[in-house]
Amino acid sequence: MGNEKEAFVHIQNLRKRILEHDEKYYKLANPIISDQAYDQLKKELEELELTFDPLGLFPSKQESKDYIKSPDVGDDRLESFSxxxxxxxxxxxxxxxxxxxxxxxxxxxxxxxxxxxxxxxxxxxxxxxxxxxxxxxxxxxxxxxxxxxxxxxxxxxxxxxxxxxxxxxxxxxxxxxxxxxxxxxxxxxxxxxxxxxxxxxxxxxxxxxxxxxxxxxxxxxxxxxxxxxxxxxxxxxxxxxxxxxxxxxxxxxxxxxxxxxxxxxxxxxxxxxxxxxxxxxxxxxxxxxxxxxxxxxxxxxxxxxxxxxxxxxxxxxxxxxxxxFESERQSTLLEDIIMQVGRTGTITPVACLRPVQLAGTTVSRASLHNADEIQRKDIRIGDRVIVEKAGEIIPQVIEVEKQYRNQETTSFIFPKFCPTCQSSLVRSEGEAAWRCPSSACPDQTKARLQYFASRNCMDIDHLGEAVVEQLVERNLVCRISDLYKLTTEKILQLDGFAHKSAQNLIHSIVQSKDRELWRLLCGLGIKHVGTAAAKDLSNKFLSLQALTESSRQELIEIDGVGDTMAESIFNFFREEENVLMINELIRLGLKTNYDLSTAKSSYLSGKTFVLTGSLVSHTREKASEIIESLGGKVSASVSSKTSYLVAGPGAGSKLQKAKSIGVEILSEEELLKLINN
Ligand SMILES: [Zn+2]
CATH class of the missing domain: 3.30.470.30 (DNA ligase/mRNA capping enzyme)
Known part of the structure; x- marks a missing residue:
């Protein structure tokens, strides 16, 4: 770069790009380039500035209204905070x-x-x-x-x-x-x-x-x-x-x-x-x-x-x-882009990579997140790409090495139809992801069933991915409730099953009818409702019936349920398909009530708690009530008989004493964990 005019244009461009990235990184906490690529830009700018603009301004240019000042420290301030x-x-x-x-x-x-x-x-x-x-x-x-x-x-x-x-x-x-x-x-x-x-x-x-x-x-x-x-x-x-x-x-x-x-x-x-x-x-x-x-x-x-x-x-x-330190990244060939259909119909584009070693594991897939991401990075099948496994987590495609691009490649065109059921994909306003809207979509059904049977939900043994796949493909199961209508004879139609193993599967399915209510709630796959929320809902409504009849307001009032989740739950129970399925589950004899006799169990019995400092999620009274309902005792002072001291912010002398006599100290969070176990 010989002359000042060219350098000026280039410096201006770099400053603009860096400012844009700063905005994404510091204010939106959502950077779109890797730290290393960003550092590279900064370095390039610094070197140019040192040669052409050492005082941080072009004397002849700073009057011009589109002069961009060199970015200094990234600014994270938002208007909503003082x-x-x-x-x-x-x-x-x-x-x-x-x-x-x-x-x-x-x-x-x-x-x-x-x-x-x-x-x-x-x-x-x-x-x-x-x-x-x-x-x-x-x-x-x-x-x-x-x-x-x-x-x-x-x-x-x-x-x-x-x-x-x-x-x-x-x-x-x-x-x-x-x-x-x-x-x-x-x-x-x-x-x-x-x-x-x-x-x-x-x-x-x-x-x-x-x-x-x-x-x-x-x-x-x-x-x-x-x-x-x-x-x-x-x-x-x-x-x-x-x-x-x-x-x-x-x-x-x-x-x-x-x-x-x-x-x-x-x-x-x-x-x-x-x-x-x-x-x-x-x-x-x-x-x-x-x-x-x-x-x-x-x-x-x-x-x-x-x-x-x-x-x-x-x-x-x-x-x-x-x-x-250099992060763990490698260059590899992007061989294909495939679409995965999630259980709520979300379409996730996935990069199929020529396998590479990254941070000690072989990586052959990387999430491409959504259509916008592919477009923004102009990722094409046949490109060489840089893959990073930052912080030992999900591998990501960081950037395309465009210098190696084959001229015959073409821009990736995001599909308009679901790869499995051919429904037209839809995208709601403000959402990044395309979705398959058909609830009968076989891929969604498979994902829903797998989720329902998973360890965090109904925990059904012998019902793995391969079995679910066959059940759906042979039309033996279309919705969750169909699982409970299966017979040994039907299972025997599947590959790899003998009489004994078919019986085992049926037995596991029947057994799951007695699972706790929260497991069923979680397994229904209501958007935004994970295990924690399912437990909250189960504790509050005590039966599936009561939950289906709950109002938006009742839902929002539950600690841990926000507007979005409340809306999602409310709508779920108003879809005809779901109502039919739930009625069927009840008819088939699944447990849909919160079992109070086991809830008021005694697994905290023999344990004495002392609460001190301020608690956030419950008042101390409420927390005591819960501990007692689980068989524990709550006492006012710390002694050698105290099992746990629960210390919130502002805890003083009781905390000192507990420490000095070696009583186990729990944070509020740890207490909640203990209670929810
Ligand atoms: Zn579909």
């Missing part, structure tokens, strides 16, 4: 995938300090949502997002329910005012739990834990936010009064540990860049075992005075750098 100014700016770090950049960083600093080697600390780079917690005399007063680096959104309300967030450092001496920086994240486990629930409820899956955590932090409904378990890990020092309270980053880290707040497991003090590099390599080997997603290492000058002396550019501190 802004709060950080005591010390909260900058993001310069980052690199290149080992040489790291050593250049060290060289620059050594020049400033005229030293042959410098002491650093090495920490993991956590791929979460940056947060700043303000403590006044040890009490947390505020949680604020990074925002634009100067001021961020006050999200205190959405974070207070986080189990491991420290609200009281309760240890002295302490600085008067202290900003602790850290990261909110969602564990892989929780991410998978939520996606499994969504899969069961027939909803589109979330792409990765980082975006889901970011979305949850900014949820406008704190009640909804509480349902997703977030965690926090703290590592950074923001503003502090008195400002010379800490002299070393390692000392600050020790203090965090002493205060008992969640800290990173990996923290090493080193005395040179070479040692830091060894430490970085070591981190890459162990980081996959951490509960939080990591994507690199952060290297900081250990001395806080030296940090101050090195200072910052407008975008990033000069005393720290992030070295990012």
């Amino acid at each position: 802004s709060h100014r950080h005591l010390n700016p909260m900058l993001s770090l310069d980052n690199t995938y290149d080992r040489n950049d790291f050593f250049d960083f060290d060289k620059r600093l050594r020049k400033i300090f005229e030293s042959s080697s410098l002491p650093y600390v090495v920490e993991p780079k956590i791929d979460g949502v940056a947060i700043s917690l303000t403590f006044k005399n040890g009490i947390m007063t505020r949680a604020v997002t990074r925002g634009n680096g100067i001021e961020g959104d006050d999200v205190t309300k959405n974070l207070l329910h986080i189990r491991n967030i420290p609200t009281d450092l309760s240890s002295f001496p302490l600085p008067e005012i202290l900003e602790i920086r850290g990261e909110i994240y969602m564990s892989h486990e929780e991410f998978e739990r939520i996606n499994k629930e969504r899969e069961k409820a027939g909803l589109p899956l979330f792409a990765n834990p980082r975006n889901l955590a970011a979305g949850t932090v900014k949820l406008l409904d704190p009640k909804e936010a509480r349902k997703r378990k977030l965690e926090v890990v703290l590592y950074g020092l923001g503003g502090c009064e008195p400002s010379n309270y800490f002299s070393l980053q390692s000392q600050f880290h020790e203090s965090l540990k002493n205060w008992g707040v969640p800290v990173v497991e990996f923290f090493q003090s080193v005395s040179s860049a070479e040692e830091a590099w060894q430490s970085i390599t070591m981190l890459d080997n162990v980081r996959h075992e951490y509960a939080y997603p990591t994507d690199g290492a952060v290297i900081k000058l250990n001395s806080i005075e030296m940090q101050k002396k090195a200072g910052s550019t407008s975008k990033a501190p000069r005393w720290a750098i992030a070295y990012k």
Whole structure:
């Protein structure tokens, strides 16, 4: 790129693209390119700016109204939250995938300090949502997002329910005012739990834990936010009064540990860049075992005075750098795109790939999400594509390697008809997915039956995928209730069945008639209703009959049921097809009542609970009632006879006592789990 005019156009383009991606990443928590591709764009822009626009503006161009300012720190602020100014700016770090950049960083600093080697600390780079917690005399007063680096959104309300967030450092001496920086994240486990629930409820899956955590932090409904378990890990020092309270980053880290707040497991003090590099390599080997997603290492000058002396550019501190590890990605051939029909009729395009090794597994399929995604990325059959298995989760097609594209390929045309039943596909306004509208669609029937029989629903043995397939293809079963009309003779028509195995299957099906009500409710496959909601509904309505007659209002009033779910349940029981099926299930003798005798069981008998602090989902009275209904005892004070102390926010002396005599402590969430088991 020789001349300034060309460079200007190119720089403008890059800035525009980066701003668009920033918007998607920071505000909508829904990026459309990989981190690595994004970092590449930023790097390209930086290099051009350095040559052509070092002051961040083209002198001759900045008057023009379409001049685009160089993007600085991504801005996550939303109008719905109030802004709060950080005591010390909260900058993001310069980052690199290149080992040489790291050593250049060290060289620059050594020049400033005229030293042959410098002491650093090495920490993991956590791929979460940056947060700043303000403590006044040890009490947390505020949680604020990074925002634009100067001021961020006050999200205190959405974070207070986080189990491991420290609200009281309760240890002295302490600085008067202290900003602790850290990261909110969602564990892989929780991410998978939520996606499994969504899969069961027939909803589109979330792409990765980082975006889901970011979305949850900014949820406008704190009640909804509480349902997703977030965690926090703290590592950074923001503003502090008195400002010379800490002299070393390692000392600050020790203090965090002493205060008992969640800290990173990996923290090493080193005395040179070479040692830091060894430490970085070591981190890459162990980081996959951490509960939080990591994507690199952060290297900081250990001395806080030296940090101050090195200072910052407008975008990033000069005393720290992030070295990012390459994510697990591979290039491979996209051999075909096939359509999967889900049990609610949702059509999911799936990429069939030439098998590649990724993160220790062979990957041959990747979800393409929906028609828009294929169009946006212009994915074609026969393309070479980059596949990524980020954070050991669902493989994704990141981008097409267009430079290898065969000229004969053509744009992918999304089918207009269901691949199995040939119905015209439909798409409701505002939805990304196309659906097959026919409830008689064999693929949907198969998926519904498999779901009904699955372990989380009716748990019917011997009724696996292959059997379901045959039952549907031979027209032996068209709807769920048909299962209960099967006979040994009919099963014997299927491949691979002998008299004994046919009897076993029939026996399992008959046995399932007595399953608990929530299992049946879940198995019906009402959109948005997973196991948790099915249990809530069962506890509330006590019979299938009562649930079918419930009003929208009654449904919405249940904790855990939102507008969308209520609407979906209400509509489900008003579809003729479903009404017929349910009547048939009742006639065939399935249990459709909540069995109070087993509910008021005694599986908490002999256990004594003490409740302290404030609880969120129930009042203490209500919680006590539930515990007692399950045979447990609730007592007012902690003693050696106490089995569990349930501690909500604000728990004080009882918590201290329980800790000192070794009573098991439960969070509210853990209590709910125990109750719902
Ligand atoms: Zn169909």
